[in-house]
Every structure is written in C-alpha cells, then in structure tokens.
Amino acid sequence: MRTRIRNVRVFDGDRLWEKTADVLFDESGILADDNGPAEVEVDGTGKTLLPGLIDGHVHMGMSGMEPPATEAGVIAMGALLAAQAQALWQYGITTVRNCGTGKNGDLAVRNAIREQKIPGVRIVGCGRVLSITGGHGWPMAIECDSVDEIRKAARLQLREGADFVKLMATGGMGTKGSVPNAPQLTEEQMRTAVEEAALVGKFTAxxxxxxxxxxxxIRAGVHIIEHAQLDEETAAMMAQSGAVYCPTIVTRYNILHTEDPKFQWMRAKANPGDLVRKKKALNLCKSMGIPVIAGTDAGPNPLTPLGSSLWRELGIYCEFGMTPVEALHAATAGAASVLGIDGETGSVRPGLCADLTLYDGDPTGDIGQLNTLCCTWQGGILRYHK
Ligand SMILES: [Zn+2]
Structure with a gap:
C-alpha cells in the first residue's frame, strides 16, 4: 500500500532538511516520489518524520540473568520475546541490537520475523554471550577459560547465526557475586573471538x-565497547582502533535512584560518581570523534523497561552535552552504520526499508518531544498509531 506523508519536516538520520517535503513509501521501501496516486495520504504539516529508532543495546526475553530451566520456560521466553518485538513500536523503535539472551531465544525470534512468520522489529542478535566460568552473565553464557574454549564458543554462536559475538571483558552489576570492575576474559581470548567473527564478516562487542x-x-580489536566510564587514555585507544562506544547510561541512572528494597544490593555496587564519569565519557567521544551507538541495556532489569528507556537515554545524552540531532543520529543512521545495516534501515532515503516514525512535535529541537510519537511504520506497514 502506497503511503505519502505530505509537507512534513524531515530528519533523515543525518540532518534536518531545510524545507518540508513529501515522503512516499510502500512495503518495498521508501520511493522516489513520482507524484502518482497513493492509497494513504497523511498531512504532515507541523509534524516531524524520523527514521525508526534503534535501541543499540537490549536484552529481550530475559527477566534477570537466568535463562529458563524448563522446556515450558523456553516457550514462555519465546512468547515474551515476540510480544516485546511488537510492543517496541509504541516507542518508535523499529530495530534493536540484542546483546545477550539465554538459549539463543533472540536468534529464533529474529529468524521468525525475518521469514515473516510473525511481525516484529528488526533484531540484530548475538544469542548467548561468552564469559569466563562464573563471570558476568554466566547463567546465560558459554563459559570459556582458554583460547581454545573461546574459539569453540565463538564458532558455535556463529553457527547458530549470531549477527555478532558478545564478550564479557569484566564483571558486572547484574550478576550477583560478580565484581563489576574486575577484568575477566583475557586479551588473547578476545582477540581469538574477534578473528573468528571477522572470518565470516561479523563483529564483536x-x-x-x-x-x-x-x-x-580495545587492544584485541573489539568493535563495540559497552558501558565503560572512559578516561582520556582509553578513549584515545578507541579513537585509534576505530572502536565504537555504547553508553547505556539510563540503567545506571535508574539503579542509583531506586528506593525499591529488592534492588538495594545492586544500588550498593553503584557509585554516584558513575554518572559524572559517563558524562565525561560521552564528551570524550564527541571531542575525539568516537562514534556512539545509543543503547539502554533494557530488559533484564525491571528498573529499565524496554521501549521508554530509549527516550530517557537520549534525554540524558542531551543533558550531558549532545544536541538532539546528535542524539537522534546515534539512534538512527549512526547506529545503523555501526551495525552494518545502513543499506537497509536507519535513514529516510529512497531504496531503504520504510522504517519510519512520525511525531506531532519536533524531537530535533527538543528531545523530550519523542513522546509526541503518533505513528510507527515497519517495512512500510503502519504498526502503531496513537
Ligand atoms: Zn547488557
């Protein structure tokens, strides 16, 4: 079905167009406007059109770190994943990078969506993560204590169709008993995973x-560095290696501000200075030209729900010194380019999939206006309407 949005303000993923425009699309993608008839005409006057948003770090299907232990639990996880893959539309999200889900549940649901068995957002997934024995995320990991073990684990995940390989370089907040800052996988182990992924054109995080x-x-050649509170030295190493930064600030923000007694063990591990250091990290990326992919770490931690957390994350980027256009770039064209899917999505450009979002307000002037979302199209099909 051909849809034309008339006279709309357009942020194409890189820049805001000088003049309002008409944008035509159907299920085959965004079309060069031939002024021919369209089945649906939308008056875009006063509204803003953006590419569908990308949350560059989520964990779908997970409640906590424990994957389901029973067959029935795995089925329930699949149902949850499928439901989440559709609920994200009400937040304008049309693509996620899933950074770890037990039992490779994300890869199974990704395939079902790709094969058009069920509708849902585009998933770039890694399935199980690679960790040391007892390391961060171990209940959903393949535990690797040597170079051979990690080579085997990386090959297993690539065989299962992982879009990238996720490595646990240090301990973390979300695994009870894990020491957040402690180094875990060795440089040699990570280099091995990087090499295995590169052989089949995949990346690592x-x-x-x-x-x-x-x-x-970074020395091992890992492509995306998640969470780290970068200092000058580490940022300079990233700038040199070409690594990308995924900040996931909202998760830490929520942990530091929760009064819920259930999460005090997690809050005790966090330091209020963490947010100051995250702000510094974001600004180091800006000054050193390190690409940023927006990401929330939403999913396993009920404090940080999928969907709305991306709006909050982008809001924090702006409080910390990004312009709304820079923040939106990190959640659209910039993110798509990091993930190697910029030939499919992330921009308003003829030839790309029509993954689009329309807002009553103007998020490029005020990022808080993301909550004026009125429509989300995935692949040219209207999937959310206010
Ligand atoms: Zn994560």
Missing amino acids: AHCTGLEGAQRA
Whole structure:
C-alpha cells in the first residue's frame, strides 16, 4: 500500500532538511516520489518524520540473568520475546541490537520475523554471550577459560547465526557475586573471538565496566565497547582502533535512584560518581570523534523497561552535552552504520526499508518531544498509531 506523508519536516538520520517535503513509501521501501496516486495520504504539516529508532543495546526475553530451566520456560521466553518485538513500536523503535539472551531465544525470534512468520522489529542478535566460568552473565553464557574454549564458543554462536559475538571483558552489576570492575576474559581470548567473527564478516562487542578490561578489549580489536566510564587514555585507544562506544547510561541512572528494597544490593555496587564519569565519557567521544551507538541495556532489569528507556537515554545524552540531532543520529543512521545495516534501515532515503516514525512535535529541537510519537511504520506497514 502506497503511503505519502505530505509537507512534513524531515530528519533523515543525518540532518534536518531545510524545507518540508513529501515522503512516499510502500512495503518495498521508501520511493522516489513520482507524484502518482497513493492509497494513504497523511498531512504532515507541523509534524516531524524520523527514521525508526534503534535501541543499540537490549536484552529481550530475559527477566534477570537466568535463562529458563524448563522446556515450558523456553516457550514462555519465546512468547515474551515476540510480544516485546511488537510492543517496541509504541516507542518508535523499529530495530534493536540484542546483546545477550539465554538459549539463543533472540536468534529464533529474529529468524521468525525475518521469514515473516510473525511481525516484529528488526533484531540484530548475538544469542548467548561468552564469559569466563562464573563471570558476568554466566547463567546465560558459554563459559570459556582458554583460547581454545573461546574459539569453540565463538564458532558455535556463529553457527547458530549470531549477527555478532558478545564478550564479557569484566564483571558486572547484574550478576550477583560478580565484581563489576574486575577484568575477566583475557586479551588473547578476545582477540581469538574477534578473528573468528571477522572470518565470516561479523563483529564483536564487549561488556566493559572497569578500564583494564576495556583496554584489553580495545587492544584485541573489539568493535563495540559497552558501558565503560572512559578516561582520556582509553578513549584515545578507541579513537585509534576505530572502536565504537555504547553508553547505556539510563540503567545506571535508574539503579542509583531506586528506593525499591529488592534492588538495594545492586544500588550498593553503584557509585554516584558513575554518572559524572559517563558524562565525561560521552564528551570524550564527541571531542575525539568516537562514534556512539545509543543503547539502554533494557530488559533484564525491571528498573529499565524496554521501549521508554530509549527516550530517557537520549534525554540524558542531551543533558550531558549532545544536541538532539546528535542524539537522534546515534539512534538512527549512526547506529545503523555501526551495525552494518545502513543499506537497509536507519535513514529516510529512497531504496531503504520504510522504517519510519512520525511525531506531532519536533524531537530535533527538543528531545523530550519523542513522546509526541503518533505513528510507527515497519517495512512500510503502519504498526502503531496513537
Ligand atoms: Zn547488557
């Protein structure tokens, strides 16, 4: 069905167009406007059109770190994943990078969506993560204590169709008993995973809280550095290696501000200075030209729900010094380019999939206006309407 949005303000993923425009699309993608008839005409006057948003770090299907232990539990996880893949539309999200889900549940649901068995957002997934024995996320990980073990684990995940390989370079907040800043996988182990992924054209990402672990990952050639509170030295290493930063600030923000007694063990591990250091990290990326992919870490921690947390994350980027256009770039065209899917999505450009979002207000002037979302199209099909 051909849809034309008339006279709309357009942020194409990189820049805001000088003049309002008409945008035509159907299920085959965004079309060069031929002024021919369209079945649906939307008056875009006063509204803003953006590419569908990308949350560059989530964990779908997970409640906590424990994957389901029974067959029935795995079925329930699949149902949850499928439901989440549709609920994200009400927040304008049309793509996620899923950074770890037990039992490779994300890969199974990704395939079902790709094969058009069920509707849902585009998922770029890694399935199970690679960790040391007892390391961060171990209940959903393949535990690897040597170079051979990690080579085997990386190959297993690639065989299962992982879009990237996720490495746990350090301990983390979410695993009880795990020391957040402690280095875990060795540089040699991570280099091995990077090599295995590169052989089949895939990339790697590393969970890094402490900087020793982050530096090992950067030296090993890891593509995306998650979470780390970068200092000058580490940021300079990233700028040199071409690594990308995924900040996930909202999760830490929520942990630091929760009064819920259930989460006080997690809050006790966090330091209020963490947010100051995250702000510094974001600004180091800006000054050193390190690409940022927006990401929330939403999913396993009920404090940080999927969907709305991306709006909050982008709001924090702006409070910390990004312009709304820079923040939106990190959640659209910038993110798509990092994930290697910029030929499919992330921009308003003829030839790309019509993953689009329309807002009554103007998020490029005020990021808080993301909550004026009125329509989300995935692949040219209207999937959310206010
Ligand atoms: Zn994560």
